[in-house]
Amino acid sequence: MDYFTAELLNMKYVVSKNVDAFFTIIYDVAVFILRFFKEAFKPPFEFGEIIRQCYQVGYRSLALISMTGFITGFVFTKQSRPSLAEFGATSWLPSLVAIAIIRALAPLVTALICAGKVGSGIGAELGSMKVTEQIDAIEVSGVNSFNYLVVSRVWATTLMIPLLMCYTAFMAMMGAFLDITLNEQTSFSIFLTNAFSKITFLDFTSSVIRSIVFGFTIGIVGSYQGYNTSQGTQGVGKAANMSVVISMFLIFIEEILIVQIVNYIRVA
């Protein structure tokens, strides 16, 4: 066997090993998600823990979301003004900004910030519980650790991220209003009437649905990474890191897919 064939065979081995690993992970994740659905609607419900986790999601992200939302609205309005002014159409600014915020910016900004703050938090928290044997301890005390730890966290992100998205939209609108009232001296009621004149029910529901999907993604990815941590303390950092990277990646893909579907519905 010459060198070239040997290299080729080796490459084939490496590739097939990686492909195997890839599909093993896909399979594992699928099993993890199925297990969530199996246990999410089955007693015992950990209501106390779900509420505590909801509070954690809000608490971890609120400050950052308030600031980012407000600044996004403010800056977006400021930057859009010149191009509208060219056509003498600055009066359209409120409705243009509202559409951009509610259709696109609010869900995406919220999801990305929460992937960073909340997703990494879940990954690190469950990861350190795993490597310090706390998850084993829960299991040997006769409590279902998946239900107690994972189901409660996934419920929390799935419920809270749509709420936080509404809050981000509100803050962004406030930012937009600040800029508009400073420049065009528009009153708040006129701003609101203009802003919502072009927003449809579909715009709003599509954003809420996307946020639910994003929330679920952040919860599942963070929990999966944390719950399956290995390699000690080093693994905890990796779990936190991977939670952020993977959920952000998935959020972009989901965003593109759902927007395509909604646009299809909008035209039909």
Add this chain to the structure above:
Amino acid sequence: MPIHTHIDMSKEMIRVTDLHKAFGDNEVLRGIDLIVHKGENVVVLGRSGTGKSVLIKVIAGLLKPDRGTVFVLDEEVERLNHTQLRALRLKIGFSFQSSALYDSMTVRENLEFPLVRNSNVRRKEINMRVEEALEAVGLSKAISQMPSELSGGQRKRIGIARTLIMRPLLMLYDEPTAGLDPITCIEINDLINEVQERYHTSSIIITHDLTCAKATADRVAMLLDGQFAKEGSFEEVFDTDDERIISFYHYNFIT
């Protein structure tokens, strides 16, 4: 040697037969046979990395054996479904090598965690049991502290108290004295014997500390290369010409 008065040789609490467990190429357990009778303290001795922790994790159903059978309280662990396994685990107290206290909860919450979820015991009864378990390990004053505020020895005790709360029939101690000073070690040994007398438990105690083994064992099993090389009373096990056991004995007292 401890004098445990409740040993009932006719009743088997744990029976492990021909147990094998490997992680990849690393064959950790290669044919373990072990029986624990009612009221008996069995000490498993062995060097670091010989698979002692793996053995009790298999017994508690946290790891699956590759081959062999494990019966705990007359039930085959591997055949149980999730619900049955949880029911069985309520009768087992597992004290972890790292204590594994829940670090987001106070000592009280750590202790009552399984009780609040597993049974409809009333609040008053829960408080009573928490106080009783803390008193049994001599740490009543730590009730509202966080685990991070405790010393290693105190954590070990709280870990043991946490298992006592469900009134287990069986105790599995993973390195109860590792990393503790000699006096604290003696206190923990006494605690293990007290638990035995007070709650009539049967136990497996995993350790590489000979003082602990001597103080608590009714029977000692020496784990070497994935199998029990020798089993019997403490004196019997070390009355041997097996090089490996002799060196284990000597190094234990030098270091």
